[in-house]
Amino acid sequence: MTRSPSLKRPLIVYPLVFHFLTLLASFSILIAVALRIDSGGPYTDERIIPIIADAVARDAAGGLSIVMTPELADLRTEATDLWFVAEDDGGASVVFGTVPENYASLLGRLSDLSYAQLRDRVAPYDLAAVIRRENTDIGALTILGHGALSELGFMVVFATNTIILPIFVLLTLTSLVVTPWIVRRSLAGVSRIAREAEEIDANSRGRRLSEAYVPQEIAPLVRAVNDALRRLDDGYERQQRFIASASHELRTPIAVLASKVDAADSKTVRALALDVQRIATMTEQLLDLHRLENNRHDVAIDLAEVGRRVVGDLAPLVIANGGSISLEVVDNEPCIGDVAALERVLVNLVQNAIDHGGTNVVVRVLGAALEVEDDGPGIPPTERERVFEPFHRLRPRATGSGLGLNLVQEVMDQHGGRVEILDAPSGGTVFRVDLGAV
Template sequence: MSVLRPRSLTWRLVGRLAGLQAVTLTLLILVIGAVAIGLLRAGLLIGEYEGSTLDTLRDALTRNEAGRLMLRETPELAALRAEHADLWFIVRDAEGQQLSEGMVPTQLAPITSALDHVSEARLKWNAAETARPAGLVKWVDTPAGRLQILTGTYGELSMWRALESTPLLFLNMILPIVVLMTLATLVATPFVVRRAMTGLAQVAAQAERIDIDQRGVQLPLDTVPVEIVPLVKAINAALGRLDKGYERHRRFLAAAAHELRTPIAILSARVASLQAGLEKTRLLEDATRLSVLAGQLLDLQRLDQQTDTFVEVDLVGIARQVVLDLAPLAFAAGYEMSFEQEDEAVVVSGDHTSLERALTNLVQNAIDHGQRRGTILVRVTTAGRIEVHDDGNGIPPDEREQIFEPFRRLHPGGRGAGLGLDLVQTIMRLHGGRIEVDRAPSGGACMRMVFATVQPSC
């Protein structure tokens, strides 16, 4: 995942909003600065400023090698002296060292003897006047140290002095605003995005519940943000196309299975008329397998639409009938056939025809893969289980889950299409049960049909 392009929509929005705010504020500062410079150059912002003389003296103050206070002849100080011949000031430090120039106005002279007791003051002839004061007293930090300055209020606000205050303005006012807006973005954006995406989370949860057995499902549009509606509509359209494709596929399989039954029946009749022998036995097995497969496809099609029409069926009766039907095929293939039951009747709720075909498929699977030796045992237990045992080589534990995959065969090139066990598993799931693979006592395979609920016997 790229750091510059995170997958998280929340943090992508946070980053872009914060960047947009930073760019906007930067442009705003530049515009304000440019306008201020233009106004300053035009003389519109230069006016009276009572601290101009004090600022000029502060920047010019220094000390000589002996540590005495002195003034550097700065351009600002030279201009101030040229414009105001009556310039006056008194500069003193905490040790009592003093530097002065000019004559202190008579009205302000008394304060010079009390400077030790003054920290900061604005001196006016009349307190009711709104004009700038006649003098200022203030302790300031200078290149010569912290000094007290008493001076008049000459001069104006210069353009450079105004520009010098811009960084301070940025630090004191604009920077806190930037920090607060960034923090607000980091806190508020994830919350707003989560609230806006609540409906999308509900749609995602509903989408997770969609299953192949639930067709015609559409995701709701009323709870998702308007920007996500086209995506949800596209998903609904795709679901609709899948439903139509599934329906066409289902109708094709049903039609194909129905059409195959007649030629399979004709083929079985012609094979039965052949002389007895190994080739006839194999042909009968193949014809029977085709007949079972066609019947199972038809049963799955019917059960897919009619799972609510289950009735009580007797597992003992189903197993007995399957053993009777397939015993000749098993005998011809070289097996013994055995049937065991723990009770006279074991009743479950289901479809008689599809369960009979599922068990037929298991028995035929045992005939195909039992190595043509030993006994094929079909047993019905009172707990609602039908077991089919053979004396073959069994099924390795690491392949017991894979054999239920469609078109999956343990031995490539073997007989069959690899659909039988998948169909059995589907039939058992439709009946609320499951199919298990185990090891028979003889070392062969044990296929077990397990039903969840057994009806009480009468």
């Protein structure tokens, strides 16, 4: 079976891919613009500032001194023209290397500055320097220094570090978190109506899917489904009215016909009595189906009492046909259901045993289950599902309406129970209906 396409996946993946490509394009454009704007020379790599700050210490007199740390030694090896000035807020300062005369006016006033990139457009770029305020263990220091130079344009690095990269990371994380959340929240109404639809069956006619929580784009589909449910309900009601009307209309003429046939002396006419009885039984069973679907009343049921009533009512019929019927109560458990419907189930199973089984019928109560056993020829395994179909008969000329076992199946479906066919020890058939205990 072809797998249904996902709606959430494109709603999440496509926007994320689009956002990523858009950000990447914006990143590239900004770098290109920065490269075009940036016409200055190399700039001083700001990574020298933390190295310098770690190398500045205080002496016993409270002044500043320089400690040759391994990092500072490596930096000096890399940048042989390294120089810097470190100054605290109190005016104390320390100098390393040869500071160009151009910066002499800044000495003693560095603490008034916080950040600057000073660039030199003429080789060897010995005037390129960086000013940055740094918090250290000995207090805040303002450092002016020259060391390792970077050939990459300053505007590119500045734009990347301060604008592009933070925005790129923020938007990417936001898209990864917010987009799936928005999609799931937007489609929550769809999941809700899906759960509502799963609860709709033949016993919940009149129910409709809620349109209050679905997106506007899905609402037309929900309305179309509700219209379809409404049409199905209307068709079902028309069918039920027809069955009820037809059954009631047939009952009276059938009763009149049956009385006339019973009063007749002719063998031919009396032979028609079986056909009349079959029509009468079919009419009653159609009415039973109608009553089951429209007038169900669930109460606590004593299956042993149900068995006693049915066996008592049908015993004369079984004996008149030369058979026997008995009741065995092995165990009795309370259960919930419609008494009239369950009595009809037991009546139909006993009548089925009389019509198609042998001469001896046993009704057995097993907790919340009922069994009807006969000593007839049995039912082949290949036919055990089909016997519950309407008007299906194992033998074409068999008596009965063909609706009895179908009614049994319908009642058990209505009660959430099950019906199964087993082999009897005598070779006959055992019909077991199980309601489940309360």
